Amino acid sequence: MIIKDIGDALKAALSKDVAMPIYVRETSFTYPIKDAIWDNWFPFAYVAFQKLNCAMRVQSFAAIGTGSGADAIGACYTFDQLKTIVITDIDERVVPVAQENVKRYAATVDVVALAGALCAPLRENSTKVDLIYENLPNIPNAEDIIHGFRQSSFYGPGSFRVQNQEAKSYLLESHLATLIEARESLSKQGKVICSIGGRVPHQILHRIVETAGYTFNELVTGFKVQTEPEEVLPGYSAAEKNGVIFDFYKYDDASRFLDSHGIKKPYLLNAERLKKLLFPFRITAHEALKLYRSDQNHRIGHVIHMIEATKKE
């Protein structure tokens, strides 16, 4: 059994005092929490939650693809008016673990834990929520799933019924499919936060969000190390065809550069400015894979986005 303390992550992202420790139990099926705070996705999500908490009333919240439930714990600590929290994951083995983790820190909130793909658990339970947070994999790969691996980075063939060539080519189908499904599971003026790796041209993200019937707002943009590079980079490299290339960066050189320009927090810049600053360190997925395979000490980085998608009437 592995126990991680995410108290420091909550403190760093929410800039407020939190009674420590905050324990999260992990199993071999939950997406692993990394020791360095900003190597994880969920602290960036906490920053996004905090921004939205100032702008809207969130009484009901759903985390889709919650893994160990770390993202949902942040929601419990952020949204002052929260009454219901729904946590879902496609992997039935992780849902009870997430439920146990979230319940420990959700004294005044109803926790509903459901297994299923994308928004199906919400739809099947006729549940509507004010805010959905999604953190889904991008890479099509049946083999690893068939052989019982975690489903953190990969999805199986035919998982999403969206016919959008741009989303398919740029490995954004899971996000487009979630946005389309989420429309019927959101309350009036409900929102989705899509957590998406910024490995693709920014305007494509705009188009995907608009295509699904939402308005686009960039909530948080950050820079983080590419975790699980041995799992993830081959998938992106294989998808680099027909003019499609992905944006990765030489992580240590880029981090030093940002640091020397006084950019100490990994999430304070907007996407355009961050990508401009990072441009000299940019490499394709193919180059990133080659670099990583030549020496595994070469850390690869990527931009991440927390996008606020607001349902249009």
Ligand SMILES: C[S@@+](CC[C@H](N)C(=O)[O-])C[C@H]1O[C@@H](n2cnc3c(N)ncnc32)[C@H](O)[C@@H]1O
């Ligand atoms: C990258 S992990 C993120 C886990 C967690 N949100 C975090 O930040 O630690 C992606 C999660 O999505 C789940 N997942 C994969 N495909 C899914 C789908 N189609 N519907 C719902 N969850 C899915 C995986 O099982 C995994 O727990």
